[in-house]
Amino acid sequence: MTQGYGPQTTDYRLIKMSRKLLLEHINVPGINTLEVYRQKGGYRAVEKALKTLTPEEIVEEVKKSGLRGRGGAGFPTGMKWSFLAKPEGVARYLVCNADESEPGTFKDRYLMTHIPHALIEGMIVASFALGAKVSYIYVRGEMMPQIRILEKAIAEAKAAGWLGKNILGTGYDLELYVQPGGGAYICGEETALLESLEGKRGNPRIKPPFPAIAGLYGCPTVVNNVESIAAVVPIINDGGDEYAKIGIGRSTGTKLISASGNLVKPGVYEIELGLPVEEFIYSDEYCGGIANGKRLKATVAGGSSVPVLPANLTLKYANGEPRLMSYESLSEGGFATGTMMGSGGFIAFDEDQCIVRNTWNFSRFYHHESCGQCSPCREGTGWMEKVLHKIEHGHGTMSDVDLLWDIQRKIEGNTICPLGDAAAWPVASAIRHFRDEFEWHIKEPVKSQSQNYGIANYAVPIEKAPVTEEK
Amino acid sequence: MLKVEEQTPVQLSSELLAKFDEVKSRYPEGKQKSALLPLLHLVQAEFLWVPTSAMDQVAAYLNIQPIEVYEVATFYTMYFLKPQGKYALEVCRTGPCCLVGAEKILDHLEAKLGVKEGEVTADGLFSFRGVECLAACGFGPVLQISPEYTFYENLTTESVDKLIEDLKNKS
Ligand SMILES: Cc1cc2nc3c(=O)[nH]c(=O)nc-3n(C[C@H](O)[C@H](O)[C@H](O)COP(=O)(O)O)c2cc1C
Ligand code: SF4
Numbered sequence: 001m002t003q004g005y006g007p008q009t010t011d012y013r014l015i016k017m018s019r020k021l022l023l024e025h026i027n028v029p030g031i032n033t034l035e036v037y038r039q040k041g042g043y044r045a046v047e048k049a050l051k052t053l054t055p056e057e058i059v060e061e062v063k064k065s066g067l068r069g070r071g072g073a074g075f076p077t078g079m080k081w082s083f084l085a086k087p088e089g090v091a092r093y094l095v096c097n098a099d100e101s102e103p104g105t106f107k108d109r110y111l112m113t114h115i116p117h118a119l120i121e122g123m124i125v126a127s128f129a130l131g132a133k134v135s136y137i138y139v140r141g142e143m144m145p146q147i148r149i150l151e152k153a154i155a156e157a158k159a160a161g162w163l164g165k166n167i168l169g170t171g172y173d174l175e176l177y178v179q180p181g182g183g184a185y186i187c188g189e190e191t192a193l194l195e196s197l198e199g200k201r202g203n204p205r206i207k208p209p210f211p212a213i214a215g216l217y218g219c220p221t222v223v224n225n226v227e228s229i230a231a232v233v234p235i236i237n238d239g240g241d242e243y244a245k246i247g248i249g250r251s252t253g254t255k256l257i258s259a260s261g262n263l264v265k266p267g268v269y270e271i272e273l274g275l276p277v278e279e280f281i282y283s284d285e286y287c288g289g290i291a292n293g294k295r296l297k298a299t300v301a302g303g304s305s306v307p308v309l310p311a312n313l314t315l316k317y318a319n320g321e322p323r324l325m326s327y328e329s330l331s332e333g334g335f336a337t338g339t340m341m342g343s344g345g346f347i348a349f350d351e352d353q354c355i356v357r358n359t360w361n362f363s364r365f366y367h368h369e370s371c372g373q374c375s376p377c378r379e380g381t382g383w384m385e386k387v388l389h390k391i392e393h394g395h396g397t398m399s400d401v402d403l404l405w406d407i408q409r410k411i412e413g414n415t416i417c418p419l420g421d422a423a424a425w426p427v428a429s430a431i432r433h434f435r436d437e438f439e440w441h442i443k444e445p446v447k448s449q450s451q452n453y454g455i456a457n458y459a460v461p462i463e464k465a466p467v468t469e470e471k
Numbered sequence: 472m473l474k475v476e477e478q479t480p481v482q483l484s485s486e487l488l489a490k491f492d493e494v495k496s497r498y499p500e501g502k503q504k505s506a507l508l509p510l511l512h513l514v515q516a517e518f519l520w521v522p523t524s525a526m527d528q529v530a531a532y533l534n535i536q537p538i539e540v541y542e543v544a545t546f547y548t549m550y551f552l553k554p555q556g557k558y559a560l561e562v563c564r565t566g567p568c569c570l571v572g573a574e575k576i577l578d579h580l581e582a583k584l585g586v587k588e589g590e591v592t593a594d595g596l597f598s599f600r601g602v603e604c605l606a607a608c609g610f611g612p613v614l615q616i617s618p619e620y621t622f623y624e625n626l627t628t629e630s631v632d633k634l635i636e637d638l639k640n641k642s
Binding site: 101199368 | 502505507509511533546548549550564566569606607610615619
């Protein structure tokens with residue numbers, strides 16, 4: 001019998017509470033109001049930025065901070081800002097990406113619901129740095145309650161002189177608007193988002209030109225995730241160098257992790273980048289372990305689009321070293337034995353969950369959400385959904401597994417936007433690490449309808465686990 | 472082909488048109504088409520769905536072709552192109568919610584309401600459907616009810632029963 005990992009391996013009482021930059025005041029009553037937010041030091045970053053810094057100096061601080069985009073791609077924010085074209089007499093735009101639709105990700109909703117002014121404060125500083133006079137927060141349409149919260153907070157900020165004409169007497173004007181989406185995951189892709197904001201279908205644009213050159217209404221535009229923009233506030237308050245001291249290596253600062261699935265305490269956690277994955281899952285400060293005393297089978301560490309990993313590879317690299325919650329560490333081992341940070345949507349699967357069923361579910365999602373512009377994505381996601389449905393429901397054949405592998409390979413890299421890759425990777429990684437489970441569904445068509453494959457050897461300490469080599 | 476119900480003629484009220492004006496003012500001169508998605512949400516909040524005649528009036532208001540409105544209304548999942556129940560329940564059906572029982576909630580709604588996904592109950596009060604991830608994965612299973620998009624988390628079959636009773640009593 002194999003032993004699952006558990007809190008017995010580390011003494012978590014020794015670990016001290018880590019520093020919070022975004023969620024420090026989350027439990028303060030009334031923190032959603034301007035008054036309480038101000039009492040807790042809110043809008044200091046706007047004062048500092050507008051009164052004492054030039055736009056170039058702000059961009060420099062953000063560069064120094066090492067902040068990487070929190071929307072999924074992890075592109076350095078300061079660098080993105082410095083690429084913004086500044087032709088004479090042409091408007092520039094900042095658009096906040098609050099489309100949050102990646103399965104497993106719910107941190108932006110959380111931040112906007114509880115501390116809306118953190119986003120608004122970040123928007124003002126970032127808009128000033130980029131020279132934007134009108135900025136939009138594009139919120140997925142389903143988040144109507146959050147749209148109402150943001151609109152109320154914007155009205156409060158405007159009435160207090162933080163928005164509008166001649167902010168703080170500095171001569172800087174800024175209008176901030178909330179734009180609802182219409183229900184489409186693809187509008188999280190930044191060029192689809194811009195199309196949608198222009199009142200069109202959310203079809204991603206062919207790049208180049210990048211939004212930094214031709215974005216909203218053809219004007220230079222920066223698109224940033226909610227969390228990236230909120231992180232600008234502590235960066236300006238404390239300085240980029242201070243921010244860069246937090247975290248590990250090129251993964252600086254703190255990150256909001258959305259934790260879901262079979263955990264004792266699912267929810268949104270702010271972690272210092274570099275936290276061991278094992279500590280995140282099992283310590284009481286974070287997820288508190290696997291629910292109902294069960295064992296961990298697998299995780300999807302960065303939102304549905306990133307590769308799924310079995311428990312052993314989640315906690316440790318193939319060489320047995322502990323895996324950390326950082327951009328580099330999560331991708332250690334490449335796709336053969338690693339995964340990605342993505343948007344920080346951490347989904348945990350206990351021993352009773354079925355990988356085939358979940359892979360089918362995710363395929364249905366990508367098929368449903370494909371915008372349909374590229375045939376590999378439009379057709380391929382549909383085929384994958386069908387084949388996976390067939391296997392999951394006890395009608396699969398052995399050649400179906402190879403067929404699936406073939407389809408995903410033909411989608412990856414052959415599409416206009418990364419949704420195609422995002423649909424391919426979960427399927428590829430499920431076959432790579434859980435092939436036995438797919439084959440069991442095919443060999444046991446009746447049993448697999450009433451039973452689960454179980455944990456098998458996925459939680460075996462790495463020395464003993466077979467590591468599949470592929471790719 | 473457009474069905475008869477989709478051709479139901481409706482009149483946009485002057486209150487609604489005043490809201491349209493406010494939305495349109497958020498965009499630069501000549502970029503009024505940006506108002507399209509928010510306007511369709513306003514239409515849906517008023518009629519609980521988006522009739523074709525309303526789309527035509529939105530097109531005229533924004534000075535764009537009707538097809539530009541239809542292609543948007545059919546692309547996005549939130550716009551109902553036919554009448555729904557007064558309470559349109561939308562349950563998340565994506566992976567993380569399924570790990571904690573979303574499929575049971577969908578099955579339960581079907582049994583409880585006695586209609587299939589997408590159909591409306593005889594009293595016109597309820598319809599339901601599964602939708603993709605609603606960004607509340609840590610609090611699943613979840614459902615939302617349009618047009619206010621009130622949100623319900625950590626659902627159980629009992630809490631769904633209670634919700635339905637409460638909504639019935641409210642009407
Ligand atoms: C299919 C798809 C969906 C995406 N969804 C989101 C999203 O919901 N929120 C987000 O911030 N970025 C999303 N992105 C990433 C954006 O394209 C973009 O990289 C990001 O908004 C940039 O902001 P950042 O640099 O601050 O991360 C998505 C990308 C793809 C391909
Ligand atoms: S990859 Fe898919 S979602 Fe992206 S543009 Fe092509 S068809 Fe659309």
